[in-house]
Amino acid sequence: MIKRLAVLVxxxxxxxxxxxxxxxxxxxxxxxxxxxxxxxxxxxxxxxAVTWDSGSGQMGGRVCVDLTRFDSGNPLRDADGRGVFEVNKFPQSCLTPSRLNLQGESAVLLGTLDLHGVRREIRATGTLTKEGGVYVFRGGFATKFSDWNLNRPTLIFVTVDDPVEVAVEVRATPR
Incomplete structure (x- = not known):
């Protein structure tokens, strides 16, 4: 009986x-x-879905993006982008967050991004605000095509510049 009580506690x-x-x-x-x-x-x-301990900054979980769904307003450019990402082999990109450090509303998100079969640590800087019962992170980072073994797109001998800026807006709702 005591063992059961100890397990329940x-x-x-x-x-x-x-x-x-x-x-x-x-x-x-x-x-x-x-x-x-x-x-x-x-x-x-x-x-x-993630877990986040606001006291320590520790995070767990995973967040993903369907790489076939980027829209630049130019269908040909979007098709080229799907080719660069090789979406038939790598249809999504996922982040495994490890920490979210705060100083006021300033935030630094650390984690491992998996893109095109390559896993790399990233550091996104931004802000974290609370809007009602929802946290909103707005931030970003710069990255290079070569960091992910991606070929830079080229059209008529003109190549896309490196780096590319990546911005995110994420709404986190308590479960």
Whole structure:
């Protein structure tokens, strides 16, 4: 009987000791350029679930983006992008977050991004605000095609510049 009670107490303590869980949804936007201009493409398929201990900053979970869903307003450019990502072999990109450090509203998100079969640590800087009962992270990072073994797109001998800016807006709703 005492063993059962001890197990129940332990389960109760562990249930409350776990970091809060959040469902995620949002948007990823890239900004790219070439010598004669700049453009953006957005993707609203960002989704996942994470745990976050606001005291320690520790995070767990996973958030993914469907790489077939970027929209730049130019269907030919979007088709080229799907070719660059090789979406038939690598249909999604996923982030495994490890920490979210805060100083006021300033935030630094650390994690491992898996893109095109390559896993790399990333550091996204931005802000974290609370809007009602929902946390909203707005931030981004710069990256290069070569970091992910991707070939830079070229059209009539004009190559897209490196780096590419990546911006995210993520809404985290408590579960």
């Amino acid at each position: 332990l389960l109760f303590v562990l249930a409350y000791a776990q970091a809060p869980q959040y469902g995620l949804e949002g948007r990823v936007t890239y900004s790219a350029s070439y010598p004669w201009g700049r453009w953006q493409g957005s993707n609203t398929s960002l989704a996942g």
